[in-house]
Amino acid sequence: MILIPGLASTSAVWARTASALEGRYRVHLVTVRGFGAIPPGGNAEGLVGGPAAAEIRRYIVEKGLTRPAVIGHSMGGQIALRVAADAGPRVGRVMVVDASPFFPSLINAGATTGDVEPLARLAYQGILLFGDEALKTHAASLGADMGGAADNLFGSLGWQGGDRRTLAQGLYEVMTVDLRARLPAITAPVTVVYGWSADDRSPRSQIDGLFRAGYRSLRTPAAFERIEGAEHMVMIDQPRRFQAAVERFLR
Secondary structure (H helix, E strand, O other), rough: EEEEOOOOOOOOHHHHOOOOOOOOOOOOOOOOOOOOOOOOOHHHOOOOOHHHHHHHHHHHHOOOOOOOEEEEEOOHHHHHHHHHHHHHOOOOOEEEEEOOOOOOHHHOOOOOHHHHHHHHHHHHHHHHHHHHHHHOOHHHHHHHOOOOHHHHHHHHOOOOOEOOOHHHHHHHHHOOOOOOHHHHOOOEEEEEEEEEEOOOOHHHHOHHHHHHHHHOOOOOEEEEEEOOOOOOOHHHHHHHHHHHHHHHHHH
């Protein structure tokens, strides 16, 4: 099993999940260079998601992993989708956790990359204005300074900071990458897990249809599991319910 964290998170977000699987599965924990305290290396320049997916595919082949299950959260979910689309039958199954093939579609089903690119560029430049230490300790303040939508993003990611150039590029990709056209290339079964609220005043109460629409081009329909009471960090917000979903996914 391969566990991929999201933007500005490290493998630490999977600690409880990995512990629950210990002794039953061989768990491979991913941390993207430039997130948390890991030096950025080549991620200091250029793209992040695509190269990370390529490196995971290389790792699967090099280590001779047999149809591993791949679980990715947020940006890591997009990376998991890339791995599955490109690796074909080498991947056994995929779980994406609160991740969309095109994140803006969770706010506006008709959004396009062109619609969100100006805001994404602003977010990119905004992160570059902050020092690395500020990004580690004042992410919520950064979100508030950049407006309500960004405040929601920064406030819910389990933000562990990192190299500002890598974070800026990663956030830009999260906001603009549209993988919906890649979904038909995925042969592995896909499970989509996401936080949900029964409170109709919460945006989470309306999210079911948006997730289902985002994944409708899969060749095999996805399985959807909503976890009540969870926000974006599903595995931390509701660890027992999330682990139960993982166990069902692995059956």
